[in-house]
Amino acid sequence: MTSKIALVTGATAGIGRATAIQLAKAGFDMIVCGRRADNLMELSDVLSAMGIKVIAKVVDVRNKEEVIDFIHSLPLEWQDIDVLVNNAGLAAGLSSFAEGDLDDWDRMVDTNIKGLLYMSRQVMPHMVKRKSGHIINIGSIAGKEIYPNGNVYCGTKHAVDALTKSMRRELAEHKIRVTGIHPGAVETEFSIVRFHGDTDKAAKVYMGFENLVADDIAEAIVWCVSRPAHVNINDLVIMPTAQPAAGLIIRDKA
DSSP: OOSOEEEESSTTSHHHHHHHHHHHHTTOEEEEEESOHHHHHHHHHHHHHTTOOEEEEEOOTTOHHHHHHHHHTSOGGGOOOSEEEEOOOOOOOOOOGGGOOHHHHHHHIIIIIIIHHHHHHHHHHHHHHHTOEEEEEEOOGGGTSOOTTOHHHHHHHHHHHHHHHHHHHHHGGGTEEEEEEEEOOBOSSHHHHHTTTOHHHHHHHTTTSOOBOHHHHHHHHHHHHTSOTTOOOOEEEEOOTTOSBTTBOOOOOO
């Protein structure tokens, strides 16, 4: 294989799907994974039609054994991954600590923190051996600031920010780049998941202002990975103009 290889987690929708398509446009062969088989197969068809090679696999990043098996089962020529995009993540619930749902807390910790660690741990050794690679961790403005009732989600994204900085310090000597991308309000399935499928409640999050869309983040990711090898974009916070801070959105007056 002569093309570079990128792996995107959580590729079945939103930022992950958009990133896979944008990286394919940039010439990368793609490894994509996620939990929804139908969405994943549809994405695989789209990518294949673009003329690049694709491996698509249903993987739950929360499951350590699944992640290990996934990477170890890749054909040898696919294991030298050039770009890893740790995109899989979610928010579940929006409530005070005292009223928090323990299952929601587990989902966020297991996906946002453990999933990122499991996948990175499997891919990193190949990058270290080659002295080459780029890891993109998708954080959030919630990893830079907190907002009312964001508590555990903000905590997990602060952890992503800290892990990204730690990776960067450790991997720099191996010439591996590490970038944190921290979006503000992006209209994807994010709020639908947060509100457990309540589409009306989710829609209100994005009313009255022009939010970011998935391609805004995907295009930024492609820009980061396309910099010369001696240039690393450490940290990138991307916000809608109408969102000057976490939890603060300037909405149009009715």
